[in-house]
Amino acid sequence: MITVKNLRKTFHTLNGDLDVLNGINQNIEKGEKVVIVGPSGSGKSTFLRCLNLLEQPTNGEVWFEGTQINVPDCNINQLRQKMGMVFQHFNLFPHLTVLQNITLAPVTLKLKTQQEAEQGAMQLLERIGLADKAKAYPVQLSGGQKQRIAIVRALAMNPDVMLFDEPTSALDPEMVGEVLQVMKELAAEGMTMVVVTHEMGFAREVATRVLFMDNGQVLEEAEPQEFFEHPKNARLQDFLSKVL
Amino acid sequence: MNSLLAAIPLSYFSEFPQKFYDAFIEKNRYQYIVDGLGNTLKITFFAIIIGIVLGTIVALIKTAHTDNPKKLRISNAICTFYLTVIRGTPIIVQLMIMWYIVFQWSTNRIAAAILAFGINSGAYVAEIIRGGIQSVDKGQVEAGRSLGLNQRDTMVKIVFPQALKNVLPAIGNEFIALVKETSVAGYIAIQDLTKGGDTIRSITYDAFTPLLAVAAIYLLIVVGLTTLLGKLERRLHRSDYR
Numbered sequence: 001m002i003t004v005k006n007l008r009k010t011f012h013t014l015n016g017d018l019d020v021l022n023g024i025n026q027n028i029e030k031g032e033k034v035v036i037v038g039p040s041g042s043g044k045s046t047f048l049r050c051l052n053l054l055e056q057p058t059n060g061e062v063w064f065e066g067t068q069i070n071v072p073d074c075n076i077n078q079l080r081q082k083m084g085m086v087f088q089h090f091n092l093f094p095h096l097t098v099l100q101n102i103t104l105a106p107v108t109l110k111l112k113t114q115q116e117a118e119q120g121a122m123q124l125l126e127r128i129g130l131a132d133k134a135k136a137y138p139v140q141l142s143g144g145q146k147q148r149i150a151i152v153r154a155l156a157m158n159p160d161v162m163l164f165d166e167p168t169s170a171l172d173p174e175m176v177g178e179v180l181q182v183m184k185e186l187a188a189e190g191m192t193m194v195v196v197t198h199e200m201g202f203a204r205e206v207a208t209r210v211l212f213m214d215n216g217q218v219l220e221e222a223e224p225q226e227f228f229e230h231p232k233n234a235r236l237q238d239f240l241s242k243v244l
Numbered sequence: 245m246n247s248l249l250a251a252i253p254l255s256y257f258s259e260f261p262q263k264f265y266d267a268f269i270e271k272n273r274y275q276y277i278v279d280g281l282g283n284t285l286k287i288t289f290f291a292i293i294i295g296i297v298l299g300t301i302v303a304l305i306k307t308a309h310t311d312n313p314k315k316l317r318i319s320n321a322i323c324t325f326y327l328t329v330i331r332g333t334p335i336i337v338q339l340m341i342m343w344y345i346v347f348q349w350s351t352n353r354i355a356a357a358i359l360a361f362g363i364n365s366g367a368y369v370a371e372i373i374r375g376g377i378q379s380v381d382k383g384q385v386e387a388g389r390s391l392g393l394n395q396r397d398t399m400v401k402i403v404f405p406q407a408l409k410n411v412l413p414a415i416g417n418e419f420i421a422l423v424k425e426t427s428v429a430g431y432i433a434i435q436d437l438t439k440g441g442d443t444i445r446s447i448t449y450d451a452f453t454p455l456l457a458v459a460a461i462y463l464l465i466v467v468g469l470t471t472l473l474g475k476l477e478r479r480l481h482r483s484d485y486r
Contacts, residue, residue, distance in 0.1 A: 054386055081392030091387035095405050095483050105391035108401060137483040150387075157391060 001065060001161060001192055002028040002051060008059035009046055009216075020046045022216035023060070030160075033193045035203040035224075038213035039239060044196045047213065048165050051194065052076075052083045065160065081109065084154030088166040090146040092138040098125070098149055099134040102156045117156070124152040128182055144175030148182050155186075162186065164195040200243060204228055212236045256452065267444050267453040277454070280440025281461060287357045287426045287436065288465075292419055294362025299369025302326065304399070306370070307377050323370070330367035336428050338364055343432040357429045365422050372414045376407035409480040416473040420466050427462075437461060 009021040020043045028034055036044045049055040050062060053069055053076050062070045064079055093101050102124065103117035112120065125131040128148045138146055147167055154162060164183065168176045180202050187193055187206045197203065203210050203224055210227040212220040212235075220233040228244070231237045256263070268274040302323045309320035330338070342360035343353060350356070380403045388398035430439035441458035445451045 052390060054390065077389075077392050077394045079392075080390055083390070085387075085390035087383060087387065087390075089383055091381070091383040093384065093387070093402055093406075095409065095480075097483075104401060105388075105393055108397050109392055137485075139484060154391070 001030045001032075002026070002194075003063040004047075004051070004060065005063075006060040007047070007050060007057050007062065009043070009050060009055060010058045020216050021050070021057075024216075024218055026211075026218065028161075028192070028194060030192055031190055031208075033187050033195070033206050033208045034211060035207035035209070036194070036196045036211045036213055037198065037200070037203060037239075038211075042213045043216040044213050045165050046216075048163050048194060048196050051163060052080050052085055054085075081105075081111075081157050082160045084151075084157060084159035084162045086147070086150050086154055086162065086164045086167045088169050090138075090143070090150045090170075092146055092150055092153070094138050097135050097137055098130070098141070101138070101149060102153045105153075106156055111157070121152070121156055124155055125149075128152060142175060143171045144178045147171065147175075147179045151179075151182055151186070161192040161194065164193065164197065166196050166198070168197065168199055198243070200228070212239065214239075260453075263448075263450050263453045266448045267450060267457070273444050273447065276435070276440035276443050277437065277457065277461070278440075280435055280437040280458075283354060283429070283435060284423075284426050284437040285465075286354060287361060287429060287434075288423050290358040291361035291365055291422060291426070294358065295365030295369045295418070295422070298363065298366030299373055302366065302370035303373035303377060306374055327367050327370060330364055335361070335364050335425055336431055339428065339432055353432055353434045356432065357426070357434055361422060361426060364425075365418060368418050369415065372411050372418060373407065375414075376411035377403060379410050380406045405480075409477075412473065412477050412480065416470065416477075419473075420469060423465055423469065424462060 004024055004026040007021050007024040007026075008019070011018040011020055022043075024047060026034075036047065038044050046055055050057050050070075051064075053062070057070050060070075061068055064083065067074060067079065069076060069079055092098075093104065096104060099118060099121055102121035103112075103114065106112040106117045106120070107114050122131060122134065125134055128151075130145060130148060130152075133141060133145065133149075138149070141149065151162075151167075167183070168179050171179065176199070180199060183193070183195070183202070184206055193206075195202070195207075205224075207224045209221060210224050211218050212227070212231075212233065214235050220227070220231065220236050228240065231240055266273075268277070305316055305319045305323050309316045339357065339360040343356040346359075347353075347356040384402050384406065385398055388402045389395070393401070426436060427438040429436040430442070435443070437458055441454040444454035448454070
């Protein structure tokens with residue numbers, strides 16, 4: 001579904017060039033749940049953001065459903081409709097109600113009428129138990145509620161893949177569970193997911209494959225059991241000994 | 245307060261009804277004020293509209309160029325030139341250039357004033373709106389784009405409404421300043437509110453009555469405008485209440 005070939009990304013900063021991604025090759029199949037872990041600054045978020053071109057890769061190829069997306073004549077807006085993204089800081093639209101947050105994109109892109117979109121939104125909200133918040137504004141919600149709404153907002157576009165960029169890192173500890181629960185249900189329904197996270201429990205439980213990134217490279221990838229029980233890479237062993 | 249009162253001869257108060265009659269009632273002189281107010285409101289209203297439209301366009305061009313320096317190079321250069329010249333020269337000079345040079349074959353003074361004040365206001369509005377757009381979190385754009393919205397829809401539906409909310413106090417400031425700035429329209433012989441009061445002064449040789457009336461009317465306009473903006477602001481801030 002998503003294929004990445006020799007992906008490189010260099011940021012040009014005032015202190016010189018910063019190589020964030022140093023040649024990544026990955027193939028993510030439909031239905032896979034890929035969890036990416038690694039220390040801060042290892043390039044996991046940048047890698048994820050390259051998948052839907054929020055970051056423009058410096059080099060290499062990104063393919064999505066048979067189309068190369070990092071070429072000028074690719075209609076990225078069209079493809080992004082099929083790639084939902086959830087952000088660390090939720091990024092709900094503060095000037096819109098919860099319902100409007102969810103219906104904005106499908107209605108603006110003329111995929112659904114306002115009425116259809118609202119019906120769909122209410123169904124999604126009921127699933128996560130927040131139907132009573134439909135008329136509320138984001139500022140009135142807790143962090144966990146905001147993130148669940150953000151997930152639903154992405155789901156309203158019926159995406160083929162969901163990208164999660166540290167979805168629980170900005171949450172109070174007691175709110176992490178409710179967000180992970182929604183993600184687990186999503187995984188159980190067969191959604192293809194790419195998740196950057198520090199939640200090792202989630203990786204162990206949900207992932208079909210775990211990647212360890214450091215210095216802009218994937219140093220190890222394995223099924224969760226193998227990954228956590230028998231890490232081979234020394235850097236990963238060190239990382240796991242600190243976080244587990 | 246004492247010194248202000250001292251400047252008014254005591255007899256003014258006993259003579260006030262007569263002064264008032266001379267200034268406004270005699271020979272229908274109130275008409276100077278009414279006509280002047282009409283012109284002031286006309287100039288202000290259309291100048292504000294031109295200012296908003298021009299300012300928004302310039303702000304959007306400049307932000308689009310900042311986001312992607314390869315785009316809109318020439319438009320951006322024109323906008324920068326416009327901002328530099330307009331903000332770097334006095335409004336009275338701009339007004340006179342508009343009337344004596346640009347409008348030299350026209351007789352429509354009001355149109356010249358509307359254009360001069362509108363173009364002037366646009367420069368300030370542009371920078372206010374640009375600041376507003378930049379104040380909106382980058383994550384908002386990313387969220388919009390990640391849902392598949394194009395740059396234009398993201399700007400119109402997500403960034404701009406939030407920017408507008410942030411800049412409303414500053415925009416209000418600009419409009420209030422504009423109302424009062426139009427009082428220099430008399431420089432190109434427009435009978436605006438200020439000029440109207442001044443005309444009465446030159447007829448009756450009494451400065452207090454007409455000029456204080458003129459000041460009071462400006463104050464009323466500004467208070468009205470402030471109230472209106474306050475209402476709009478409260479509506480836009482609906483989403484902030486917990």
